[in-house]
Amino acid sequence: MSLKTQLWIAVAILMLLSLLVSIGVSTVSARNYLAQQLHLKNVDNAASLALSLTQLPKDDAIVELALAAQFDTGHYRLIRLTNPRGEVMQERTNFVDPEGVPGWFVRLMAFDIEPGVAHITDGWSQFGALTVESQTSYAYESLWEGTRQLALIFAGGVILIGLLGTLLLRRTVRPLDAVVQQAEAIGNRRFITVAEPATREFRRVVVAMNALSGRVRTMLEQEARRLEQFQRDAHVDKISGLLNRDPFLRMLDTTLQADDENAAGLLVLVRINGLADLNVAYGRKAIDGLLADMGAALNAIVGDQSGWGASRLNGSDFALLAPRAMEPQRVASEAQQALRGVLEQHSMDAGITLPCAATIFTHGATVSSLLTRLDAALQAADRQGGSTIRIAHADDADATPVHEQMERWRDILAQAFAEGSFSLATFPVVDLQGRLIHLEAPVRLRWEGETLAAGHFLPWIHRLEMSSELDRQVVDLALGLIGAQGRPVGINLSVDALLDPNFPSWLGRRCAAAPDAARQLWLELPEAMAFRHLDRFAHLCSEAKAFECRIGIEHFGHQVSEIGRLHDIGLDYLKADASFVRSVEKNPANQTLLRTLCTIGHSIGVIVIAEGVRTDEERQALETLGLDGVTGPGVVDYR
CATH class of the missing domain: 3.30.110.200 (Translation Initiation Factor IF3)
Known part of the structure; x- marks a missing residue:
């Protein structure tokens, strides 16, 4: 009462x-x-x-x-x-x-x-x-x-007198509503602050809870800055500010194995011919400044896009990973022009050529095949002379014009929505004792007798702006699956779930119609999208948690400096990106990053789950780091 x-x-x-x-x-x-x-x-x-x-x-x-x-x-x-x-x-x-x-x-x-x-x-x-x-x-x-x-x-x-007393009591205890809301928010791991009321007793409570929220926020900000600095030291080239080769290749490998819209896109290589001569002519300090500006230019390109990354692979070769992009000539030209612009600013462009190679990748491709293809194309561009851009195709399908592929996929997807050809696959997410946390349920498409993984068609769903419609189908499929099996199910939502103003209310109506199933529904969005649209993400969290749904962020760890902004969202879990899990038993830097991430997550009451676990060695290493759960190809048994 x-x-x-x-x-x-x-x-x-x-x-x-x-x-x-x-x-x-x-x-x-x-x-x-x-x-x-x-x-x-x-x-x-x-x-x-x-x-x-x-x-x-x-x-x-x-x-x-x-x-x-x-x-x-x-x-x-x-x-x-x-x-x-x-x-x-x-x-x-x-x-x-x-x-x-x-x-x-x-x-x-x-x-x-x-x-x-x-x-x-x-x-x-x-x-x-x-x-x-x-x-x-x-x-x-x-x-x-x-x-x-x-x-x-x-x-x-x-x-x-009762009416007058009610008005007076309502006015007197009005600050209590804010106190109750703050207490409930803290109970839901949302460390918010509210204005201090005039009533002395209420003010003392609010001051204490505001101080708690402030300490949590300060702690998160300090830990986030410390973790970001460590991540930069471990993963980022100190001169250019770009990803080092190994972290970039792990990121590429994770992207190729992804089961979402990032599983297809572009990989671009740009070579700076004559960089060694510039080093001799201008000295190391000047060239370090040049490389820093080049890194900043490439980071400006990738910073506006979710899941993109850039790296300095060696002394003169730069790589750009662009998931979801399908215009190799445009992206390659943008990267090339960014580097050319820096050279011109430093007045070092005379005699410098920027040969470039780009290729389209799709779900299931391998890192070695992509790099081999790009190296051959880059050498051909270099032999051709000047700042030539060569597009490397794996087969004739890659050479098909994008607009023709889009029309084909538009027909396929329209028919799939009309016929209800989408379904959910299930993969276990388990705790350290092997007990089921929830079933991860990526979407699948039945087409011409085959079941297509999400990585094959989600990129086209995204390009054809059908993500919102698919999100609704996935939610309905998940609620039906929970009702049939009685086990918690986790689904991935697209950025359209945040951008569509009608989606939160639609989700509320669906959950209200199936309240028992809604209590076992786990919803997650990519890290980049959650931070980019944080206010909308918070609104979606509020709507979903009203029906006791669980809310989480997947592919977490690339924007650790932003983690302090999560103190008042009310998250339930974080999924550490698979790129930090790859061979973690051999990578002290990623071990430290994951251990610190667990500490921060536990301090705000969320569980931390590792994505993409493939081997027993990775799983054993993750247990010692304090993670609460694992999922991936190496996790098949649960109880």
């Missing part, structure tokens, strides 16, 4: 008790007053009637007539005349029940009134004693009517 409800109940009880006490006191006071007046009336009437009878002849008929006349003209319950021996000579009675008065009220407020007694004389001798009791039914009726009116007046006053 909420504090506001308890306060209101306490106030209501106090007001009800005040009402009952007030009515009780007023009614008892009125009862006592009426009893006193009835007693005085009994005494006065008895004395007046006795005096009248004393002056009359003591004939029985005359006395009877006098008593009857007095009884009929007054409101009496009893008039009794007794002789000196106590024998009843005359008696008139009229015991009338009060009209419209509940019996319980009569019993509760019963009058105990002394009758009026007076003596009648006949000369010097006593004739008899007269007893008079006034009628009480009118008193009960008057007392009941007064009590009822008083109760109505008091009840109206209580309602009015």
